[in-house]
Amino acid sequence: MTEDTKPKPRKDIIAKKLGSEMMLYDPKSDDVHVLNETSLFIWNSLDGNQTYEAIESIIRKNFEVPDDQNVLEDITNICRDFRAKGLLE
């Protein structure tokens, strides 16, 4: 199965910003998730149009990231985690 590299958050997820974190409430599973700053930035970048590479590019533009850090892998892992938790469409 090929991985969807343009993921989109589910519309029914209730997101509440709490300082530098974000709380997500999933009404289907009744689970609550907390996103740290990095996950939150990626979550906010997911609109169904952005590829992982595009998100990487935005991150590299906005944050001081060492060249040798594998940002793409981090994005992929975080999105897999979102997917595993059922937060994506």
Place this chain on the structure above:
Amino acid sequence: MTISTSPHQKREFKDLRFEKGYQFFDNAICLKTNLEEIHTQFHYIYERLEIDPNKIDTKDFIIHFSPDRKELYISYENEIQILEQETITPNLYLYVFSFIIPRIRSHFLVHSATLRFGNTLSVIAANSTSGKTTLAVKLIKRGAQFLSDELAPINRNNHLIDPFPRKIGLRDLKIHGLESQAATRQLPNTKGEVKWMFDSSELGPGGLGQAGPLSQVIFLEPQYVEDSSLYLEVSITRLNYSLIEAIKQIPGIQSVELVNDRIFPLLRCFLDHDNSVIKQIEEAVIVYQSALVSVVSGKTQKPDFQLAPELKAMSKFEGTYALAKMLLNGHSEADLLDDFNGSPGLLLSELADYTAHCDFFQLHVGKLSTMTDIVYDLMHKK
């Protein structure tokens, strides 16, 4: 709502000589009774919440004592309770209030004190015996405005913390230099644990604070001196002295202590060995027409007020989560979750709307004067 219709028939009385209206959030009641002691107690504690029942639409809260039948009849809305004389609690005002609490829908109620300095409104949240009221009174003496003690009412319509200016109950007058007032400040007609009641205006210059948005929540975390007695803290919806006697008879229970200054009456049951008596307690509670709100086991512990207090910042999520847990402990969990389709997650999500601009702290309890300085400084930094 989980409040059930009572099996008893409504009765009419002609000797309800005492009558006064009170506004408890979205519950406006007209307390009608033939018992002067309950009338006096309520007036003494809730004077600032009195309303004119001729001007505001109220619901009758009837308390009638019948010397012939030796029973007390209590009715509010569709609920009727009839207590035998020997089961009547000496502190009836708490019993009455425990009828009202589960019906409050306009506010979230958190067991805490609420104070204000300027625009900073702080909720000091803690369990009993953590020094919450003592700390609040020290801050009132230093000019803080008082909004509430015992519970902070969070208005669900406008997200503001409202005042709940019932009198402040103090267990220790010496610590506040108020010993000379002991004779005149004891709540009339009470038995058991003594509390002296003061209006906030008698304790400091700040007066009563206005409603406002939540700025800070400070969770008091006691650091305990531990000893070895095991206990179960059993919160129940209705107090009944026969129930206490029945629980005392359960094998494995050494003694039962009534803690009656909580939103729900709490029985602290000291145990011989372990907590395998829960099932028997549950059965007794059902027999005596009450319901369990919560059961917490622990070891008897006393907060150590000699240690150095320590302040730690919490993330907004940690703080919101801790607040939600306190809400569920303070209300009947089932009643509160009724409004959220039974989902604690949805409750947490709504609560996040109230706390997005609030700072959270954990204050490890210790020396009172240092704690007062820490909270005073914190409230002036915001």
